[in-house]
Amino acid sequence: MSASTSPAAARQDSRMAPASTLGVLATLRRAAQVSPELLDGLTVTLALAVVAATARVLVPLAVQQTVDTAILAPGGVDVRRAALLVGVAALGLAVGAGCSALVNVRLFRSSEAGLLTLRSRAFRHVHDLSVLTQNSERRGSLVSRVTSDVDTISMFVQWGGIMLLVSVLQILVATTLMAVYSWQLTLLVWACFLPLLVVLPRLQRGVNRRYAAVREQYGAMLGAVSEAVVGAETIRAYGVAARTQRRIDAAVAGTRRAMVRAQNLVAVVFSSGVLVANLVLAVVVVAGTWLGVAGDLTVGRVLAFLFLVQLFTGPVQMATEILNELQNAISGWRRVLGVLETPVDVPEPGDDVVPSPRGPAALTFTGVGYAYPDGPPVLQGVDLHVAAGTSVAVVGATGSGKTTLAKLVARFMDPTEGAVLLDGVDLRRIASRDLRRRVVLVPQEGFLFDGTIAENIAYGLRDEGGDRPSTEGSAPQDAERVAQVAAELGLDVWLAELPSGLATPVGQRGELLSAGERQLVALARARLADGDLLLLDEATSAVDPVAEVRIGRALRELARGRTTLTIAHRLSTAEAAHLVVVVHAGRVVEVGTHAELTARDGQYARMHAAWVAQTR
C-alpha cells in the first residue's frame, strides 16, 4: 500500500485544490512535491547550462576580435594574436560542449529517477483504487495516464525544459553582444523577428491540433484493424469481409488525410523560420555594409553579426516549439496528479483496526443499502446472517443485485448504508491483508494470465507475510502444493489428457483453454488461496457434460468445510445449499431452506417450478 493511499493522505488530498484547476506554476510545484528527485542537483545543472549557452557566443566574439584586432590590425596581420584568439575560442567551445554533455547526463538521471517515482506511485495508486473507480474511469485511460502521459512529461523534463532555458539564455546573450556591437542593427534584427514571434505560437498551436487529429485517426485505424483481426471468425461466418475492408480503408484514408494536413502546416512553419532567418541575414549584410561605409561598424563586427543571427534563429524556433511541449507536459502532469488525488474509496482501517484471525467465518448483513455513484439504490435494507461453515445460494432475476451483494462482502466497495460483518466485525475495521486471506472470490470468468496452468493456479499462493500472492509457483514446495490441490479437486484425470499436464500454456487470458477448463483452473487457484469464506459467482456459460461433472465435483470439494456464498444461476445449486436467499429489485424477499421455500407459494417456489418444467 503506497503512502498516498493512507486515509490521512486521502484526507489531505481532498483539502488541496484539484490538479485539473491548477495553474502552470502550481502544477510544476506540485509535480516537484510528488517527484522531488526532479530537483536533485538542479542548481549545478542550471549553472552548467549557463556556461554551455555562453560558450556558444564565443565564436562570433572570436571572429570579431580576430578580424578587427589581428587580421586588420594597424601594424599588419598579427598571426600570434589570431592564433591565440582561435585557441581561446576553441577551448571555450570544448568547455561548453563538456558542460552541455554534463547537463544532459545530469538531467537524464534526475528526470528518470523522478519519473520512476511518479510512474510507480501512479501505478500503485491505480491498483489501490476500488474496482468501482477503475470501471467508471475506463481502465484504458488510467493505463494511458501511467504510460503515455508520463512519457510526454519525460520528453519535456529531459529535453524541453533545459533547451528552453538554454535557448532563452542564448537569445539574451546574443542580443546583448549584438547591442554592444551596434544597437541600430540589433533593432533591425529584432524588428524582422518580432512578426515571427507573434505568428509562430499560433502556427504551432495549429500543428498541435492537427497532430491531435492524426492521433485520433490513428487510434480509430488501430481499432478498426484489431476488431477485424479479433472478429475474423464472425466476419468470415457472415461473409462481411468487403464491408469490413471498406471500414478499414476509410480509416486508413482518414489517417493519411490527417497526416498530410499536419505535415503541410509543419512545412509552412519550418519554411517561415528559414525565410525569416535568410531575410535577416540579407538585412544584416546590406545594413551592416551601409553602416560600415558610414564608419559606424567594423568589418569584424558585421561578420560577428552574421554569426550571432544564426545563434538567434534556432532558439527562437526551438523556444516556440518547446513552449508547446510545456503545455503538453503540464496537461500530462495534471492528469497524472489527478490520478494520484483520486481518493481511495475503500480505505484501510486506522486505529480502530480489529484483527481477524483465521477460522470458521460467519457473515452478517445489517441494514445494508448500496447505490453505485450517481445511480439509484441497487440494494436496500438487507439483513442476513450466514452461520460459519454453511452454504448459501443467492438467487434472483438478472440485475436484482446479487453480484453487488458479493462485491460488498469482498469489500470492492463499502455499503452506503448499514454494515457487512465478518465474525461480528465491520469489514471497514479489518485490515485488507486479513480480509484477502479470509475471503476468496471466484468470479464468473476467472482471469487467467499468460503462462502455464501451474503458474495460474499458483496465483492463489500467499507469501508467509500475508498479502502478496506469489506469481512464480516455481519453488519445489509450491509446485508440490499446486499438484496437490489439483489432485484434491479431482483435476488429475483432465490434466493427464493435456499434452504437458500442469505445464500446459493457457495463452493470453486463457484463450488456449475452453471455458470449462478455465473455470477448473480458477477453482484450483481458489483452493490454493484457502480462504475461510468463499464467494462463488456461478458461471453462466454452458460447458459440455464432462466438464460440467468435473466442475461440480471440484466445486463441492472446494466448498467443503468453508462458509460459502454462491450467486446461483442454476437452481440445482440452490437445492444443494443449506440456505437459499432470494433477491428481488435490491431487497432480500425470502430466506429459508430449499424445502421451506418450495413449500411456500412464493417467488422461489415459482422460479423453481418454472425451472423444473424447463429442464426435467
Ligand SMILES: Nc1ncnc2c1ncn2[C@@H]1O[C@H](COP(=O)(O)OP(=O)(O)OP(=O)(O)O)[C@@H](O)[C@H]1O
Ligand atoms: N459498476 C456499476 N455501475 C453502475 N451500476 C451498476 C454497476 N454494476 C451493476 N450496476 C447496476 O446494479 C444493479 C444490480 O446489478 P448486479 O450486477 O448486482 O445484478 P445481478 O443480480 O448480479 O445480475 P446478473 O444476474 O445479471 O449478474 C443493476 O441494475 C446494474 O445495472
